[in-house]
Amino acid sequence: MVFQGSSAALSHTGKVRSNNQDSGYAGSNLFVVADGMGGHAGGDVASSIAVSRLAELDRPFADTADAERALQRAITDTATDLIDTVRTRPELAGMGTTVSALLMVDDYAVIAHIGDSRIYLFRDGALTQITTDHTFVQRLVDSGRITPEEARYHPRRSVLMRVLGDMDPDPEIDTFIMPTQPGDRWLLCSDGLSGVVDDAHTQKALAAGNAPARIADVLLKQALDGGAPDNVTMVIVDIGGHHPVFSGTPAIVGSASNPSGIEVPAARSGRSSWLHPGRQAANEPTHYEPAPEFLEELIEEDRRRARRRRVGWFVGFMLVLAVIAGALFLGYNWTQTRYFVGADDDSVVIYQGVQQSIGPISLSSPYEDTGIALADLSPFDRQTVESTISARSLADAKLIVSRLAPIGEDG
Structure with missing residues (x-):
């Protein structure tokens, strides 16, 4: 059955980045956000390849199990495409992309996810994050070592533990199936939105009775008002509702909207990276997947930060106790003059x-x-x-x- 509802896709370069490495897709049954990484052109190419490969799934499926297998296979094939692309264009070595995809099958949403782009569900006035970030700080949150609020400002919040890249032909992808119902509003977004606009403001925007395109404009403005240090991409999907249904032409935004226009600069000689010796370095990547030894260093660094926090809390606690004790001492001395x-x-x-x-x-x-x-x-x-x-x-x-x-x- 063809999905009944309405959707909108929007992508913006942001206020800091010189180019847009994100891609978004809103079709008849398929909705995707991909956040590319890997230098000036690598991220553009990676997210475009992902959207192009997944767009082949924008059709009705007989059942959810078939759709889930198709999503898994398409994303794995995208990893192969990235590896093959780097073989022929070594200047793109190190490129990669996140993928968050939603495939509607009857009254169900089939979800596939890798990276730190997110899928949210707004239902009955409540906003729920459906996907889990595949990041270093999310592991710290899951293990109870830091709070979600601390994760928002952690200096390593962009370090990805899992990503669709040119090194792993068999990536670990989260896939699952959820029932959906009329009135649901889904939000797929890159971290250019979720990292700037908090859940409370996102929920308020989604709670408005406006059409998806208007909601996207509101959220983009909030991201830009917050500085928008990264590309901002979102896809909003309404289940049922009073707004017009899909028109028949998919909305493709970001780098995937003009893949033939991507210019790949020549690799710079004399420059190398710790992961790929010939990596293009025109722009610093917004994300990267660290080597195991680097992760060990990150974990040790976080332990040091945790120790510093504990020492800081202890010193602060002792200072508070000293102030209280001093106040009590002075107060008691005053009472003894009466x-x-x-x-x-x-x-x-x-x-x-x-x-x-x-x-x-x-x-x-x-x-x-x-x-x-x-x-x-x-x-x-x-x-x-x-x-x-x-x-x-x-x-x-x-x-x-x-x-x-x-x-x-x-x-």
Whole structure:
């Protein structure tokens, strides 16, 4: 059955990058975002190859299992295409791409994913990230070593653990099937969007009742307002709804929209990289897949960062304790400059401190027993003393005591 709904695809270079290495595709049944990497032209070529290969699947499938196998096979074939391309064009060595693909089959979404582009589902007012980032920091989050919020600003957040590249002919791809329903809104995006616009703002934009193209414009503006340091690509897919259904012409955006126009500069002599000696280095890649020994260094670096954080927290905690202790010390010293007159069993006593207590700790202590019996005081004075009488100083406290009137004496 042909997918019933509406969609929109949008891609922008961003405010920092000189070229767009992302590609996006929104067709009749298939929706894809690919974030390329690998220098000035390598990323363009890689994401274009991925979209071109996957576009062959934009057709109805008999069942979800068949569609899932087709997605898996097409992405694996894309890895082979990348390897073959580098053999004939060595200046593109090191190129790669993420792939996040959504294939609609009846009332189900068949999903395939590798890399750190993302697929979100907005349903019943809630936004859920469906895919898991294949990144170094995501492993740190999964192991409980950092929080998701820390991951957003981690210096290694762009290090990919799994990517579709020119070195692995059999990449590990996440595939799964989810039921979908009318009213669902799906978002596929590169990290140029998800790394700048947080989930709260994304959810607010998706919650609006606008058409997918309008939502894409809103999210792009938020990414640009946030600096857009990377290419920004998104595909928004509505299930059912009141907006027009697919028109019959797929929307292709980013580098895949004009693959024949990609110019591949000649490789620079005398330059090499740690991964590919002949790698084109016109632009630094936005992502890369590190070698195992480099991962060990990253893990050790993260351990050092964790130790520094623990030391920082401990020092900060001790400073807070010192400030609290200092404040308590100064506060207690101030209380000891105060006096009041009160009762102790059966006599009048001058107390040093204040009448309050902190839990079981009293902030006063007997300073002088005056020797005046409570029984010798008038009922009014006895009640006043038992309720305590505050004094400005020790001399003031003694003056208060001297004015107390025992029974039988004139006031």
